[in-house]
Amino acid sequence: MSDAAEQGERTVEDVPDEERLKRRRARRISAHRGAERVFARPGFLDTLRERLALLDGLDEVYDLDETSDIYGNGIVEALEQKVAGLLGMEAAAFFPSGTMAQQVALRCWAGRTGDPAVALHPLAHPVLHERDAFSQVSGLRPVRVTGEPRMPTADEVRGLDEPFGALMLELPLRDAGFVLPSWEELTEVVEAAHERDAVVHFDGARLWESTVHFDRPLDEIASLADSVYVSFYKSLGGYGGAALAGPRTLIDEAKAWRHRYGGQVFQQFPTVLSALAGLERELPRLPDYVAHARVVAEALREGFAAAGVPWVRVHPERPHTHDFQVWLPYDVDVVSEAAIRQGEETRTLLFTNGWEAKGPGLAFTEVYVRAEALEWTADGVKAAVAEFVARLMEEAGGA
Numbered sequence: 001m002s003d004a005a006e007q008g009e010r011t012v013e014d015v016p017d018e019e020r021l022k023r024r025r026a027r028r029i030s031a032h033r034g035a036e037r038v039f040a041r042p043g044f045l046d047t048l049r050e051r052l053a054l055l056d057g058l059d060e061v062y063d064l065d066e067t068s069d070i071y072g073n074g075i076v077e078a079l080e081q082k083v084a085g086l087l088g089m090e091a092a093a094f095f096p097s098g099t100m101a102q103q104v105a106l107r108c109w110a111g112r113t114g115d116p117a118v119a120l121h122p123l124a125h126p127v128l129h130e131r132d133a134f135s136q137v138s139g140l141r142p143v144r145v146t147g148e149p150r151m152p153t154a155d156e157v158r159g160l161d162e163p164f165g166a167l168m169l170e171l172p173l174r175d176a177g178f179v180l181p182s183w184e185e186l187t188e189v190v191e192a193a194h195e196r197d198a199v200v201h202f203d204g205a206r207l208w209e210s211t212v213h214f215d216r217p218l219d220e221i222a223s224l225a226d227s228v229y230v231s232f233y234k235s236l237g238g239y240g241g242a243a244l245a246g247p248r249t250l251i252d253e254a255k256a257w258r259h260r261y262g263g264q265v266f267q268q269f270p271t272v273l274s275a276l277a278g279l280e281r282e283l284p285r286l287p288d289y290v291a292h293a294r295v296v297a298e299a300l301r302e303g304f305a306a307a308g309v310p311w312v313r314v315h316p317e318r319p320h321t322h323d324f325q326v327w328l329p330y331d332v333d334v335v336s337e338a339a340i341r342q343g344e345e346t347r348t349l350l351f352t353n354g355w356e357a358k359g360p361g362l363a364f365t366e367v368y369v370r371a372e373a374l375e376w377t378a379d380g381v382k383a384a385v386a387e388f389v390a391r392l393m394e395e396a397g398g399a
Helices: 003-010 017-034 048-055 075-087 100-114 132-139 154-160 181-193 206-213 218-222 247-258 269-282 281-305 330-344 371-374 377-398
Strands: 089-095 117-120 141-144 166-170 199-204 227-231 242-246 311-315 323-327 363-369
Touching: 017 269, 017 330, 048 269, 075 218, 075 242, 075 269, 089 247, 100 132, 100 166, 100 199, 100 227, 100 242, 100 247, 132 141, 132 199, 141 181, 154 181, 181 377, 199 206, 206 227, 206 281, 218 242, 242 247, 247 281, 269 281, 281 311, 281 323, 281 363, 281 371, 281 377, 330 363, 330 377
Parallel strands: 117 141, 117 166, 166 199, 199 227
Antiparallel strands: 089 242, 227 242, 311 323, 323 363
16 A cells, blocks of 8 residues: 555544545545546546636637627527537527426426426436435426336336326436447337327437437437437536527426526526537547547456456446446455555556445446547556556455
């Protein structure tokens, strides 16, 4: 174990778990900032000065001599029109967060269908990450479609034993491993919902990168749904923000509810500019990231096998997007320490994100592949795996 680890994790035996994890996260971020080789550099780990640099050179993207926005006009409306065009929808509305956008969308649909029940996966974002906002704030009632760690099937939608007004599909389903159905499966699920007189809403926070897997353009994918939400920071690297796209009548009502929910913000041009930057600069590169994620995933799997690790799971085996999971049969403290040490000692950080325990002696992490990963060859990934495994064995032996 490194000196930093000794000081940060084991010298004080009575450090509460919360403080210990806080120190670990600080070390991981420090290792990431000091690393010369990573697969991705998420903007949220940058300094304020570095984040402001995202807006450099935007004269080519938007007229910066235009008057700034007030309560959603000007540049905000320009972004809304651009998103509607990309998704092939009649209109779009900008929201400060996806949580707000989706609640508003499904609340509006519930008013139209007369049914507040929303059929969705139990691993969907509103279920796991929004503190029951669906029911507590918007009066919606989640209905579980399936318990399997995959997208629901058409038969499962048809077989639900209670009515529902809307089916929400998260594309890709992040907490199941950024998984997507096949194009045929997706169209069948949508048809099954429509057969039950339900509308279909896509949680498309990461829809931008799904075009490779589906082998379809964005507008064709979005056309299956009655409404779609997209994020501007998860894959496009913006400061934040989201958009809801759909029929004009729905979007007009959504803007009224946006105001009621506190989303009619006075000025939003920095966030909107960052979204426009992402659409201009990152969106065209996403197919390259997805293709290279498949190279990285295969190299990770082969590297762990060559290093003698008894079991490893890269999920999905062939990534559906440019993000995927890695599972290892070790205690979360062991793999976390090995990952951080690799960054501290070699300035190569194979695993940027934190590790989570998924059972005794089982841990997983998410791997993001972005522009920085394009410099990595398959052999380079395998060499980095060998360095990581050497530290993993040391930590496992001393645990």
